[in-house]
Amino acid sequence: MIPAPFDYEVAESVDNAIELLGTREETKVLAGGHSLLPLLRLRLTRPSLLVDVGRLDLSYVRDAGDSIAIGALTRHHDVATAPLLQEHNPLMSFAAGLIGDPQVRHRGTIGGSLAHGDPASDLPAVVLALDGEIDIAGPNGVRTVRAAEFFRGVFETAVGPQELVTEVRVPKLIGDHVWSYLKFRHRAQDWATVGVAAVARRSNGGVADAAIALVNMGATPLRAGAAEAAWIAGAADPGVEADAKTEPPSDTNGSADYRRHLARVLVRRAVEEAEAR
Amino acid sequence: MSAPTEVEVGRAIGARVERKEDQKLLQGQAEWVDNMHVPGMVYLGIVRSPYAHARITKVDVTPALAHADVVGAWSGADIADEWQGSLPCAWLPTEDTNAPEHKPVAVDKARYAGDAVAVIAATSRGAAEDAAELVEVEYEPLPVVVDPEAALADGAPLVHEEFGTNRCYTWTLEEGEIDRLFAEADVTVSERYRQNRLIPNAIEPRAVFVTAIPANGEFTLWSTTQVPHIARVTLSGVTGIPEAKLRVIAPDVGGGFGSKLNVYAEEALALAVARMLGRPVKWTETRSEGYLSTIHGRDQVQEIELAATSEGKILAVRTKLTASMGAYLQLVTPGIPLLGAWLYAGCYDVQGYSFECTGVFTNTVPTDAYRGAGRPEATYAIERAVDALARKLGMDPVEIRRLNFIREFPAAIKAGLTIDSGDYDASLDVALEQAGYESVRAEQRARRTAGDPKRLGIGLSTYVEMCGLAPSNILGAIRYSGGGWEAATIRCLPTGTVQVLTGSTPHGQGHETSWSQIVSDRLGYEIDEVEVLHGDTAVVPLGMDTYGSRSLAVGGVALYYAADRIAEKGKKIAAHLMEVDEAQVDHVRGTFHGPETSITLKEVAFAAWTAHNLPDGVQPGLEETYVYDPPNFSWPAGAHVAIVEVDTETGAVELLRYIAVDDVGTIVNPIIVEGQIHGGLAQGVAQALYEEAIYDEDGNLLTGNMVSYLVPSAAEFPRWELHHTETPSPTNPMGVKGVGETGAIASPPAVMNAIVDALAEDGITDLDMPATPERVWRALEEARR
Numbered sequence A: 001m002i003p004a005p006f007d008y009e010v011a012e013s014v015d016n017a018i019e020l021l022g023t024r025e026e027t028k029v030l031a032g033g034h035s036l037l038p039l040l041r042l043r044l045t046r047p048s049l050l051v052d053v054g055r056l057d058l059s060y061v062r063d064a065g066d067s068i069a070i071g072a073l074t075r076h077h078d079v080a081t082a083p084l085l086q087e088h089n090p091l092m093s094f095a096a097g098l099i100g101d102p103q104v105r106h107r108g109t110i111g112g113s114l115a116h117g118d119p120a121s122d123l124p125a126v127v128l129a130l131d132g133e134i135d136i137a138g139p140n141g142v143r144t145v146r147a148a149e150f151f152r153g154v155f156e157t158a159v160g161p162q163e164l165v166t167e168v169r170v171p172k173l174i175g176d177h178v179w180s181y182l183k184f185r186h187r188a189q190d191w192a193t194v195g196v197a198a199v200a201r202r203s204n205g206g207v208a209d210a211a212i213a214l215v216n217m218g219a220t221p222l223r224a225g226a227a228e229a230a231w232i233a234g235a236a237d238p239g240v241e242a243d244a245k246t247e248p249p250s251d252t253n254g255s256a257d258y259r260r261h262l263a264r265v266l267v268r269r270a271v272e273e274a275e276a277r
Numbered sequence B: 001m002s003a004p005t006e007v008e009v010g011r012a013i014g015a016r017v018e019r020k021e022d023q024k025l026l027q028g029q030a031e032w033v034d035n036m037h038v039p040g041m042v043y044l045g046i047v048r049s050p051y052a053h054a055r056i057t058k059v060d061v062t063p064a065l066a067h068a069d070v071v072g073a074w075s076g077a078d079i080a081d082e083w084q085g086s087l088p089c090a091w092l093p094t095e096d097t098n099a100p101e102h103k104p105v106a107v108d109k110a111r112y113a114g115d116a117v118a119v120i121a122a123t124s125r126g127a128a129e130d131a132a133e134l135v136e137v138e139y140e141p142l143p144v145v146v147d148p149e150a151a152l153a154d155g156a157p158l159v160h161e162e163f164g165t166n167r168c169y170t171w172t173l174e175e176g177e178i179d180r181l182f183a184e185a186d187v188t189v190s191e192r193y194r195q196n197r198l199i200p201n202a203i204e205p206r207a208v209f210v211t212a213i214p215a216n217g218e219f220t221l222w223s224t225t226q227v228p229h230i231a232r233v234t235l236s237g238v239t240g241i242p243e244a245k246l247r248v249i250a251p252d253v254g255g256g257f258g259s260k261l262n263v264y265a266e267e268a269l270a271l272a273v274a275r276m277l278g279r280p281v282k283w284t285e286t287r288s289e290g291y292l293s294t295i296h297g298r299d300q301v302q303e304i305e306l307a308a309t310s311e312g313k314i315l316a317v318r319t320k321l322t323a324s325m326g327a328y329l330q331l332v333t334p335g336i337p338l339l340g341a342w343l344y345a346g347c348y349d350v351q352g353y354s355f356e357c358t359g360v361f362t363n364t365v366p367t368d369a370y371r372g373a374g375r376p377e378a379t380y381a382i383e384r385a386v387d388a389l390a391r392k393l394g395m396d397p398v399e400i401r402r403l404n405f406i407r408e409f410p411a412a413i414k415a416g417l418t419i420d421s422g423d424y425d426a427s428l429d430v431a432l433e434q435a436g437y438e439s440v441r442a443e444q445r446a447r448r449t450a451g452d453p454k455r456l457g458i459g460l461s462t463y464v465e466m467c468g469l470a471p472s473n474i475l476g477a478i479r480y481s482g483g484g485w486e487a488a489t490i491r492c493l494p495t496g497t498v499q500v501l502t503g504s505t506p507h508g509q510g511h512e513t514s515w516s517q518i519v520s521d522r523l524g525y526e527i528d529e530v531e532v533l534h535g536d537t538a539v540v541p542l543g544m545d546t547y548g549s550r551s552l553a554v555g556g557v558a559l560y561y562a563a564d565r566i567a568e569k570g571k572k573i574a575a576h577l578m579e580v581d582e583a584q585v586d587h588v589r590g591t592f593h594g595p596e597t598s599i600t601l602k603e604v605a606f607a608a609w610t611a612h613n614l615p616d617g618v619q620p621g622l623e624e625t626y627v628y629d630p631p632n633f634s635w636p637a638g639a640h641v642a643i644v645e646v647d648t649e650t651g652a653v654e655l656l657r658y659i660a661v662d663d664v665g666t667i668v669n670p671i672i673v674e675g676q677i678h679g680g681l682a683q684g685v686a687q688a689l690y691e692e693a694i695y696d697e698d699g700n701l702l703t704g705n706m707v708s709y710l711v712p713s714a715a716e717f718p719r720w721e722l723h724h725t726e727t728p729s730p731t732n733p734m735g736v737k738g739v740g741e742t743g744a745i746a747s748p749p750a751v752m753n754a755i756v757d758a759l760a761e762d763g764i765t766d767l768d769m770p771a772t773p774e775r776v777w778r779a780l781e782e783a784r785r
């Protein structure tokens, strides 16, 4: 539980961070440290250099017209309590409020949560369901990646070794939106055994633009396409095929079978809860 | 919860006195072992086997020695000469118990994942861990056995080849005509339960710090231990350091729950390395290292049968345990399941009693005492089996309990001991009333009728336990190596304050407060005038330490009697000073009243110190020691009720309410009692719903850290509803019984009975602990099939 030796630098600016990340092999960004430090302490990762981005001016929640822009260093607690999000995208703030415990929420950042690429994390699925956008800064400037292209595998994302997530944008839920985030976990502080983010727009007595994303049902957060279609079609139980095309893990928190079952129950409940809003 | 009360001097027993210990703890001024730093100190790093069972074919420490900050590195063979004996096991229950050699560092075979194979001493902690990675160890993996029943099967891999079996011992107890009672019974039930393996999680991990005066051969060991006195005796045996040259100090210790009621390899190692290097040595475990090196609890298979009449009167109980010892015997490993041996009939009157326990070696971390030690297991089995019997007979769980309660005290129970006092109906009455039993049943029915997927369940646990360890002669009779007495000294200082020396070593229980209350109550000192010293073998030479809810019931009683001796001697001096006959003097809480004048104990203490004018034959000073050996165990009992909601779609269980009615005899400090019950309930509910150490078939601990080993937090619990009934123990003059373990003992069956009750109409009759959502869901799936 003592990390292997590493060097440590504090980045002064985004450019400086990118420069430092390029100074050697095996460098890592340090944000809130709440995913990275446990890995360091268990010696599961052994970077040669940590680039602390904690002092960069990237903690904010701003109105960006059709969307809300969230700086990569915004803590989960601030996402959960930001009035702009509570007004325009309550799904996002509600889900952030369910992460870990208060200590975790005051340290962990949205950028770290996405860049870490853990399929058990809450915000990746939420940003996927919302079709959010992620800005990634690198040696050649900033590029924007859609959430659907961002998550590549377990702990794998579109972020390259010399790149930094700088901002996340989620749409304002304009019009009559319904949403739900259900996180099934054994203890209050745990990661989701399975989580479901559901959002749709009310239309003609039913819903349109339904999006359902699943937490911890595969290598990345996954859209539950069959369930989305069933929801739009007004199926009695839109959860029946919620686990289609998923590959859930088996671990001490639940077997793959159990996770499939949970996904089906939770999607049905999420849709019920969303529609009751 | 009411506010702390103002304490009237001399009326302190029973008062809600705020803990004296807390200011220091809350202000970060506690003295933890890991905070100790002295110049020249080295840190130990331990290389642990990643294999659960492997021959060690080569250990090369030279790459580690090449590390700039390393001052020493040793394989098990390199350090073997340091040991005069095995790590201690103080309880070999039978003459033919197989007791393996247990070296602090394994030499030719690793027997569990975590077994130490080499040790590093370095000038920083980081370097010690870095260098530990450099040690080259070659292992030849061997077949592994982790399940205690599988370990008894023919052809199972042998943890200790020399015994030719994994059986450690078989211990039996049989009273009454068991076979006849079973043959003639109208009904029998036969149940099989699993005691999930638990990992104790004291808030302070284990740490060891040793300083030495090599020229004198003197060593001081600071350890996060519950048992400095036992550690001193036994570590002297392991290391060959004469007992008189070894001082053991347990400074502030942040919880133990039994995990620090042990004598560990690292304590012996730190002493040995300090002796070899002539330098101070420190070692502190990390949480995940602790999961591999600190004892685990429980891990038993329980088979229990009840024989009963068709009316529900229980005639006999027959129990067979298969208990995992883990890979080695730690301090009391084999004895732990036997601490429940007398309790498998619970608080019920039976005519026949049979108990058999087989201890088994497996390739796992050794098991040992964990809060309740043997008694939670017993309580779980009988309380669940009684519910099973009620189900079979179509009786209400309340009714069957009432039918079978022991009602006459002292009660000589069939298993062979005597329960001092109790009133089981009284506790049950309060529990049912507080729970609103009938209305919960009504809501349960209403939900069922409405087809609500969230079922309601109510579960009872009417328990009795034996604690206050223990009468020394009984310990001897069951082959425990130590005694069960406890010592207390009261030293009345000349300036009006008083020191108390207690051999019972606290690690969170609040002895400083309770002991001050006893002295205040008996001798009239203000609470703040009492200073309680403990946990240092040089300061308090006599002691048997803290475990088995013994502190108050044994150590507190010793203190009570020591106070009597102070009063006795004080009276002689007071009479002399007042120039009256001793028979004319009355002692009332610190004041000696003569026919005309009176004199305080503080004045007497001063007079005893100056010794200018003492009666003939009375020695100067006012200091008395009493060593108390209890004539019986103490027997707390009570009735607990759990109310749960089970989501039949997801399997999730929510504990909605928990009502605990405990009879712990006289209460000295209600705040401390409530704290003990809260903590015990949390740990018991954790066993029922959350915690389980899981090994895979290769002996890897899958729950190796706090992400996967689920210690619940306050967020998982309802508000505990605590109530008390009180039947003072007639065994001791204070009437106290002990409360440290009741919560952990009583609660697992209450919760599990509630879950089974909730799902009874879904066809569920049994569930293993912990009742995780998946386990509940699977049981329901099977029942639906």
Ligand SMILES: Cc1cc2nc3c(=O)[nH]c(=O)nc-3n(C[C@H](O)[C@H](O)[C@H](O)COP(=O)(O)OP(=O)(O)OC[C@H]3O[C@@H](n4cnc5c(N)ncnc54)[C@H](O)[C@@H]3O)c2cc1C
Pocket: A028, A029, A030, A031, A032, A033, A034, A035, A036, A037, A038, A053, A072, A073, A076, A098, A099, A100, A101, A104, A107, A108, A109, A110, A111, A112, A113, A115, A116, A120, A121, A122, A123, A159, A163, A164, A165, A166, A189, A190, A191, A192
């Ligand atoms: C006890 C506990 C419970 C938790 N429970 C939950 C939970 O219930 N749900 C949940 O979703 N999460 C949970 N987490 C994880 C937590 O949310 C983390 O904070 C989050 O996953 C990572 O954010 P961070 O800022 O701490 O990142 P860090 O730990 O600093 O970094 C994580 C990874 O992302 C990289 N990184 C960080 N920021 C950037 C960036 N801006 N650009 C590029 N790469 C970056 C780092 O190099 C590293 O590889 C828990 C954590 C703990 C310790």
